Amino acid sequence: MQAIQQRVYGDVSDLVDVTLPKPTPKPTQILIQVKAISLNGSDTETIQGKPFYTRIIGLRRPRKTVLGSDITGVVEAVGSDVTHINVGDAVMGDLVLRNGGNGFAPYIAADADAFAHKPEYLSFIEAAAIPQAGAIAVQAMRDALKLQPGETILINGAGGSAGTFAIQLAKLMGATVTGVDSAAKQQLMRDLGAEYVLDYRETDFTKTGERYDAILDLVSSRGPRALRRALTEKGRYVTVGGQTRRILQFALFGKLGGQPLSVLALQVAPKDLDYLNSLIEKGDVTVALDRVYPRSQLREALEYQLGWNHQGRVVVEF
Ligand SMILES: NC(=O)c1ccc[n+]([C@@H]2O[C@H](COP(=O)([O-])OP(=O)(O)OC[C@H]3O[C@@H](n4cnc5c(N)ncnc54)[C@H](OP(=O)(O)O)[C@@H]3O)[C@@H](O)[C@H]2O)c1
Incomplete structure (x- = not known):
């Protein structure tokens, strides 16, 4: 599969296109076909290696090379220990506290317990914008x-x-x-x-x-x-x-x-997503979507997020 990889701390222009094997989920993981990801301050900070705390798992060079933590998609396979998510389910979640992401690729294998089910009333674009x-x-x-x-x-x-x-x-x-x-x-x-x-x-x-x-x-x-x-x-x-x-x-x-x-030390809490989704369903909260980019323009989307001009959420559709 085609992915975008970070090999050095620097700029969006330092990201490179790579071909990687499709991941295989471990027993506690699910394999997700990514439908959309959103960009956050944490993505652009990790690309730059600033603030310094973004280098906790890679002082000089990033050890996590495929970024993209805020994800929604459809489950294609489940690990043997996963009981609450099934093949074909639509899920949403943020992996910034787990393996830091992998969503700048069409498939990701990730811890099942970080994900909530995506309700039908949310589009994949809206769902991507919510977790982190x-x-x-x-x-x-x-x-x-x-x-x-x-x-x-x-x-x-x-x-x-x-x-x-x-x-x-x-x-x-x-x-x-x-x-x-x-x-x-x-x-x-x-x-x-x-x-x-x-x-x-x-x-x-x-x-x-x-x-x-x-x-x-x-x-x-x-x-x-x-x-x-x-x-x-x-x-x-x-x-x-x-x-x-x-x-x-x-x-x-x-x-x-x-x-x-x-x-605040953010906690992985799919229940918080269920709570927020229920507020969105009632119309009490809306997703402030700014721009949606196609996957071919992931770099442009990152530049936009990095340029600090975004108003609300920036999403990349796969
Ligand atoms: N604690 C945890 O466990 C945890 C977990 C995940 C993420 N985070 C952190 O959460 C933070 C928030 O992320 P986010 O995704 O909301 O960031 P964001 O989308 O980049 O939003 C930050 C906003 O602050 C504005 N801004 C910049 N400088 C400012 C200043 N001096 N005074 C007031 N506003 C200013 C920016 O607008 P302009 O540039 O247009 O001025 C932008 O609208 C990130 O630093 C991320 O690392 C923490």
Whole structure:
């Protein structure tokens, strides 16, 4: 099968076309014919090898060479230990925490327990857009921040992949939302429900004098002192990604000296996808799709995601 491989940290232009054998699933795995994948900050960060934490499993050279973790497709074979998924089932899931992916290829063998069933009301394109970004949003809002009705929340990086789900979940939970992102994404954030929007190139949200009950950070662009200035006395902060030194700082010292600053460790949780899918079925949450590319334009799709101009989700159809 034809796949796209990463051999060095660098740029999209460093990716190479290769022919690989079709994978065989292990006993706990399923073989999926990929129908669509979505692109996330984690893909473009791994291509570049930045932030530094993307090099955890390959300091100088990537050890995982076929990327693409956010996947949907149809099951073609199941391992002998797999009981809840059958051949012919449509599934969706994110493998960023497992083998890091393999979806930049037409077939992938992956751990069955990372996948939820794709409901019929979702197209493959919509289903591809949900797993990683949706799980980050659910686990940050519900589990880490425990957002309550009537609270205020600021979402930093709200116009990107996870942010577009996070805005909608925060609204459903009864919060007042301030979204921070670039100028081009102000309207999108409003359309998804944010009452207030800030352009981070114009306004430093830690210097406006506003204080929030909760902050979800998708870029980690500010230090502890500034963040605590933007939190109410009982406010709490969680970051998901961004600069490695900030993540380490928050993980090691975030509980010291003021309001708690924590780091979300994403969990593989197909149940969270079932939950989010049910909200989508009811019309309470929508998938903010930006662009859909054919597989032949995977590199163009990555360049678009990497160029930071995407508004919501970028999907590649196989
Ligand atoms: N903790 C975990 O277990 C875990 C698991 C998976 C992924 N992650 C991480 O989750 C993070 C979020 O990913 P994502 O997929 O949502 O990223 P994304 O799609 O790239 O979105 C990030 C958004 O932030 C905006 N932005 C850039 N610089 C900013 C700044 N200084 N202030 C405010 N907004 C800014 C970008 O817009 P513009 O460029 O247009 O400005 C973009 O809209 C990634 O860093 C990824 O590594 C963590």
